[in-house]
Amino acid sequence: MSTDPAEVYRDGLAHGELRYQRCQWCFTRFANVSLLCATCGGPDFVWERSSGQGRIHALPRTTLAPDWQERTAVVELDEGFRMWAQLAPTPAHRIWQGAPVRLEVAETSDGSLRPLFRPSAA
Ligand SMILES: [Zn+2]
Numbered sequence: 070m071s072t073d074p075a076e077v078y079r080d081g082l083a084h085g086e087l088r089y090q091r092c093q094w095c096f097t098r099f100a101n102v103s104l105l106c107a108t109c110g111g112p113d114f115v116w117e118r119s120s121g122q123g124r125i126h127a128l129p130r131t132t133l134a135p136d137w138q139e140r141t142a143v144v145e146l147d148e149g150f151r152m153w154a155q156l157a158p159t160p161a162h163r164i165w166q167g168a169p170v171r172l173e174v175a176e177t178s179d180g181s182l183r184p185l186f187r188p189s190a191a
Pocket of ligand 1: 093
């Protein structure tokens with residue numbers, strides 16, 4: 070496996086996985102690839118694979134958009150880290166703070182992959 074963090078992350082998405090980094094020293098988990106731990110300043114990370122299950126942690130006001138439009142939200146993964154992410158197009162009544170979501174991988178118009186979260190409540 071490559072050691073280039075951006076490549077490890079992309080490779081994860083290509084396998085339908087969300088990979089994240091955990092600090093080896095203080096165990097803080099990060100969605101974004103970083104060189105130093107924002108909590109303890111440590112330089113050593115290990116890669117872990119998220120279950121892809123989480124909840125909507127926060128919704129910016131601008132998410133009050135028509136149903137067809139993609140919304141952005143702060144998603145908190147079950148592993149305990151948070152990330153900004155797109156939500157799959159979903160009827161507004163299924164999107165609320167605390168709503169369960171699960172990972173999907175979407176392809177952008179330029180062919181790159183990005184994580185997308187689909188509200189999974191019935
Ligand atoms: Zn740390």
